[in-house]
Amino acid sequence: MSLGKQAKTLTKPQIDAVLGYLAKTRYPVRDRVIFLLSVKAGLRAKEIASLTWSMVTDAEGALADIISLTDIASKGRGGRVTVFDAIFP
Numbered sequence: 001m002s003l004g005k006q007a008k009t010l011t012k013p014q015i016d017a018v019l020g021y022l023a024k025t026r027y028p029v030r031d032r033v034i035f036l037l038s039v040k041a042g043l044r045a046k047e048i049a050s051l052t053w054s055m056v057t058d059a060e061g062a063l064a065d066i067i068s069l070t071d072i073a074s075k076g077r078g079g080r081v082t083v084f085d086a087i088f089p
Helices: 012-022 029-038 045-049
Strands: 066-069 080-083
Touching: 012 029, 029 045
Parallel strands: none
Antiparallel strands: 066 080
């Protein structure tokens, strides 16, 4: 059984070009966050769309150091965790 092809990653110049374009959109901050969640954290579109505050905040309501995806938001079972500082240095 074949595993399929590995997705190609964007180069630094390609990422910079997209970020430059997104800076001129109607909602540049939102668009930048969505793009970086995909590129840096490897989140899928469904995972980004399914994010809730409880997945990105800690018990006190402050921004957490991790994104904790639930089963519903992630592909498959068991959810997954992504470290924030790897996404937004």
